[in-house]
Amino acid sequence: MTDRDGRPRAPGRGPGPTGRDRTRALGFAVVVFVGSMVPVPSSSGGGSDALGGALGALLDALPAGIGLTDPFHLVGYAVLAALLVPVTREFRFGPLLAAAVAVAFGFGIELVQAPIPWRSFAWGDAAVNAGGAVIGAAVAVVRGRGPASASDREVER
Template identity: 85%
Template sequence: MTDRDERPRATGRGPEPTARAPELTARDRTRALAFALVVFVGSVVPVPSSSGGGGGALAGALDVLPAGIGLTDPFHLVGYAVLAALLVPVTLEFRLGPLLAAAVAVAFGFGIELVQAPIPWRSFAWGDAAVNAGGAVIGAAVAVVRGRGPASANDREAER
């Protein structure tokens, strides 16, 4: 049997298999899961409040941000961009893998907002959910542009 015979072939139905090594996929899954756990923990722990006496350095930081941008918005944007980018290689076995990666990151972000709703020191915020979604789309797009996304049709033909 030759290498050509051992490669998975596209059937035209369902997701096309990739030629990635299983250990690379497992490593990618572990990284994405670990980062998702970090995002989750960071989303439920108490944070210093800017209300009350003086406000300290946090109040000064709020004065630097443009109107309409909250203190946590950059963290939401970057966090969900990284999460989606880490999910792109995990979803390569699907035809629309990057879209699925972005959708999973958006759903995860919305789920975290729902988890935050009953937590006294946190709250549900549609604005945060929107920033999460924007970050997820940006992260998936950057991952594809940087070559972490699905191979092009020409690349698949070259592998055959």
Template identity: 70%
Template sequence: MRAIGRDRGGALAFALVVLVASVVPVPGSSGGGGSALGGVLDVLPAGVGLTDQFHLVGYAVLAALLVPVTRGNRFGPLLAAGGAVAFGLGIELVQAPIPWRSFALRDAAVNAVGAAVGAAIAAGRARVSRLTSDRDGGR
């Protein structure tokens, strides 16, 4: 029971970091001043925004942290991914009225992809760990 509480705490702490990072001004936006990134944006492929990687990785990590919280539930990884997707959509809604932020359906979609990938990886790792533990006699 103690591990589940620790899992919840880690997921909650990370979600709080994502929330804070999602509402503060961004360099180069109307509320964040000049960009310190120089020509970095010129290197990215067409259609890929600078924040796409942060959305993808951030929501993959969040979903992966939620998988152990749903342990024991047959649909745990699906619930973890769904929770991360819902959280991301909620953050997009919170950003809508913030002058230096905006609601972006594209960001929500990238969040969903990241959440699915993170939940799948975490569920796969948990399954391999269980199989290895069973094979080794639970040592």
């Protein structure tokens, strides 16, 4: 068997990553990076304008310990890891590698944010990033985007 580029493929492995897979993952990583560098509203609540007041009310309504950006961290790193799974599918532990790369990327962004005046390093954000990465990689595997899915084995026969 050969992959899409005509190179021999190791038995038991799914088709290799495509340029489209790599481009999507890299493009989304750039979006996450840029989104992680822009200023976000503070959680001081009760701004002077209508938007600030509504944002303050939203922040006050969130359960203790959950920040305004936590859902973005969780979903963003879940999507990033899910996009990395097809890119790493040639490796035996590709989904684990995809999750690890997403976690490392998130931790790196936290380090980059540390000296930026309007951002800060936060262990809580790094933990939410890691949770999202694990969830995203797991969902990608369940959806059949991981290594050697049953459909890949049928194609090889």
